[in-house]
Amino acid sequence: MKALTLPEVGRVACEEVSNPQLQHSRDALVRVTTSAICGSDLHVYHGRIQGVEPGVPIGHEYVGIVESIGEGVRRFRPGDRVTGSFFNACGHCWACQRGLFSQCDQAGLFGFGPRFGGLGGTQAELVRIPDADYTLVALPEEISDEQGILVGDVLSTAYFAVQRGEIRPGDAVAVVGAGPVGLLAVELSFIFGAAQVIALDRVPNRLMRAESLGATPVAADANAVKRVRGLTRGRGADVVIEAVGHADALKLALQVARGFATISAAGVYTENALPVSMGRAFAKDFTLRAGMANVQAVFGPVIELLTRGRIHPERLVTHRLPLAEGPHGYQLFDQRQALKVLLEVSRAPSR
Ligand SMILES: [Zn+2]
Ligand SMILES: [Zn+2]
Structure with a gap:
């Protein structure tokens, strides 16, 4: 064959x-x-x-x-x-x-x-x-x-990640990465009750696709954290879906999350260690979920x-x-x- x-x-x-x-x-x-x-x-x-x-x-x-x-x-x-x-x-x-x-x-x-x-x-x-x-x-x-x-x-991975984000009606959800899993996570976040979905990516046409699905696009650059805070009354996102699978993306996911947020990571990581500051996770009362769908x-x-x-x-x-x-x-x-x-x-x- x-x-x-x-x-x-x-x-x-x-x-x-x-x-x-x-x-x-x-x-x-x-x-x-x-x-x-x-x-x-x-x-x-x-x-x-x-x-x-x-x-x-x-x-x-x-x-x-x-x-x-x-x-x-x-x-x-x-x-x-x-x-x-x-x-x-x-x-x-x-x-x-x-x-x-x-x-x-x-x-x-x-x-x-x-x-x-x-x-x-x-x-x-x-x-x-x-x-x-x-x-x-x-x-x-x-x-x-x-x-x-x-x-x-792809769809099951996005579904699993969004489900584990435990979105409540009216939540602001940030999706890091607007590739296939991230774009489906945008659609699913609305289905699960999000009032606002913020999509972060570095690739402009991926952000345009996310916007066409109703998300607010934010370039994943040095101003990204400030922009997400600005879109969420200074608090940060209630739920963050990490759909890249890279240490930098997870770092950004933690930075745009508000205190007590759930960060649900769907990306495939090949790193041995992740840049998660346990001090920050402790101070912010984060819930971090990661894993294979x-x-x-x-x-x-x-x-x-x-x-x-x-x-x-x-x-x-x-x-x-x-x-x-x-x-x-x-x-x-x-x-x-x-x-x-x-x-x-x-x-x-x-x-
Ligand atoms: Zn696959
Ligand atoms: Zn078995």
């Missing part, structure tokens, strides 16, 4: 690799129709995730059709149209039984190499999905591929928002490329010339 791989740091290739096979009774094989390039794939691209082997598919976002299943799979059948979480979860361990799927004993990430479970990536024609019953979700017909591709990571736990509300037309994440898509042009897609995305790149992998069989 064809797949995107990382022959060396900073270079993605589309090459022929061997097909994945069912390995366990609870596996499914999914024929990918649409994949996508995500901000966290750039950590792989730039070598910040160690151990990613050449010749192994990368990527973790996918919509596809179930091709075959192991005898232990109960919830899916060949032919089902699905998307799925960027990590697998067993559904049976202590954490899964409590709905804490991101902490599953068996969890691995697709396309992040052996340090994260060694699962093959989804920027490929076929992908093996372990624990299919708890990793995949069926897509209703009214959800398009372009919407569905965002369910397994518990995707499987928010499938239900996210699918419902889409079927009810409350949110339109497909508007983020700026580029659609065939899989073979994936290497170019990575370049465009890395240079911030693209907001969301979809990869058209194969056509769904007509039913």
Whole structure:
């Protein structure tokens, strides 16, 4: 099959690799129709995730059709149209039984190499999905591929972060980073009851997009903290969503937060330590929440928002490329010339 791989740091290739096979009774094989390039794939691209082997598919976002299943799979059948979480979860361990799927004993990430479970990536024609019953979700017909591709990571990550911000009606919410997750966090913050959403970014056209969604744009420069205070009667934001995943962004998130604020961090950090002043956190009574989205736990509300037309994440898509042009897609995305790149992998069989 064809797949995107990382022959060396900073270079993605589309090459022929061997097909994945069912390995366990609870596996499914999914024929990918649409994949996508995500901000966290750039950590792989730039070598910040160690151990990613050449010749192994990368990527973790996918919509596809179930091709075959192991005898232990109960919830899916060949032919089902699905998307799925960027990590697998067993559904049976202590954490899964409590709905804490991101902490599953068996969890691995697709396309992040052996340090994260060694699962093959989804920027490929076929992908093996372990624990299919708890990793995949069926897509209703009214959800398009372009919407569905965002369910397994970007939209669920934004939803999880905003939910954990515990927005109260009337709150002023600051969103640091107006990339795909940040822009969805803007829309979701309003849905969760924010009266005002302030979007911070360095890239002017991302701020324009945030503004078109109703946010007040603020350039993330030396005056950003002063501007946010000015927009919030001198107090700072009630809730801050950090959607970048970089130490500087988290620092800014803490600076624009008022006392007793909740800062909910959704970005993928690769730093060993973060510049969080515990003295300041103590003095300001901050609540800081950070972590990988518990995707499987928010499938239900996210699918419902889409079927009810409350949110339109497909508007983020700026580029659609065939899989073979994936290497170019990575370049465009890395240079911030693209907001969301979809990869058209194969056509769904007509039913
Ligand atoms: Zn992703
Ligand atoms: Zn589990």
